[in-house]
Amino acid sequence: MKTTFSKYFFPFLLLTITIGSCSTSAFFYEPYKEFKYYPDTTRYSVEEINFKSANGNNLNGWFFKPKNKNVIGTVLHFHGNAANISYQFQFSDSLIKAGFQVMVFDYEGFGKSQGKVSQENVLADGIASLHYIKQREDVKNTKLILFGQSLGGHLAVVVAAREQKLIDALVIEGAFTGHERMAVYVGKKSGAPKFLTKLLVPSKYNAIDEIDKITLPKLIIHSTEDETCPFYMGKELFDKAIAPKEFWEVKGGHMQSSQLYKGEFVKRFIELIK
Numbered sequence: 001m002k003t004t005f006s007k008y009f010f011p012f013l014l015l016t017i018t019i020g021s022c023s024t025s026a027f028f029y030e031p032y033k034e035f036k037y038y039p040d041t042t043r044y045s046v047e048e049i050n051f052k053s054a055n056g057n058n059l060n061g062w063f064f065k066p067k068n069k070n071v072i073g074t075v076l077h078f079h080g081n082a083a084n085i086s087y088q089f090q091f092s093d094s095l096i097k098a099g100f101q102v103m104v105f106d107y108e109g110f111g112k113s114q115g116k117v118s119q120e121n122v123l124a125d126g127i128a129s130l131h132y133i134k135q136r137e138d139v140k141n142t143k144l145i146l147f148g149q150s151l152g153g154h155l156a157v158v159v160a161a162r163e164q165k166l167i168d169a170l171v172i173e174g175a176f177t178g179h180e181r182m183a184v185y186v187g188k189k190s191g192a193p194k195f196l197t198k199l200l201v202p203s204k205y206n207a208i209d210e211i212d213k214i215t216l217p218k219l220i221i222h223s224t225e226d227e228t229c230p231f232y233m234g235k236e237l238f239d240k241a242i243a244p245k246e247f248w249e250v251k252g253g254h255m256q257s258s259q260l261y262k263g264e265f266v267k268r269f270i271e272l273i274k
Helices: 002-019 024-028 085-098 119-134 151-166 179-189 194-200 207-213 231-240 262-272
Strands: 044-052 058-066 073-078 100-105 144-149 169-173 218-223 245-250
Touching: 044 100, 044 119, 058 085, 058 119, 073 085, 073 119, 073 151, 073 262, 085 100, 085 144, 085 262, 100 119, 119 144, 119 151, 144 151, 144 262, 151 169, 151 207, 169 262, 179 231, 207 231, 218 231, 218 262, 231 245
Parallel strands: 073 100, 073 144, 144 169, 169 218, 218 245
Antiparallel strands: 044 058, 058 100
């Protein structure tokens, strides 16, 4: 018994430190309240938006419109697990310049959004944001692309599977297959036993279980050099998805396609709604 305890104590301690409170929220989410970066309003118009989550908390975001260009489509952007919209909106900058109107918002507990982040709340927030954007008059006559990156990519798959009548296409970048699987991947690199990781970080829902329900056009982007969410998870999502679908293999770090391949990035969004 003593030998077994010694064998697993250090990995367990390391994983506990990594996860913090040993909760799913502590492992997956790193919300910032303070804003650091702000949009350049000389290049596009920015509307601050507020809408309600399913539990009544206020969710905050930005709605961007191109200047001096006709709107060619709408993008609802689900951002990754860290910081807030002031850090994340720049991943959609090239889309706005090209003529897309883009909405990005903060999940509960991020930025100016009220509430507390959790798997359940993030999913509810994603669905609430989709319902909000669909009722806007300036969106009703446009094609809507749901775009998610990293944790937002995982979320976008689940939201799309459950609400696909409300969108026209799905784009995900650097997404993982499930909360538990991602935790196991990170834990393995720290030397933590798989059973402990699975115990500490259960999945309430998994993109890999939902993606084959989506019949809409899908673009899955993943870098072979992604050190945050492994490339094989992107491939697993693509393999499980049904047609129409496309896989765009890129180079560079996590969620960098919009920065490293700006022209191709925009082109692929436009092709989805033609």
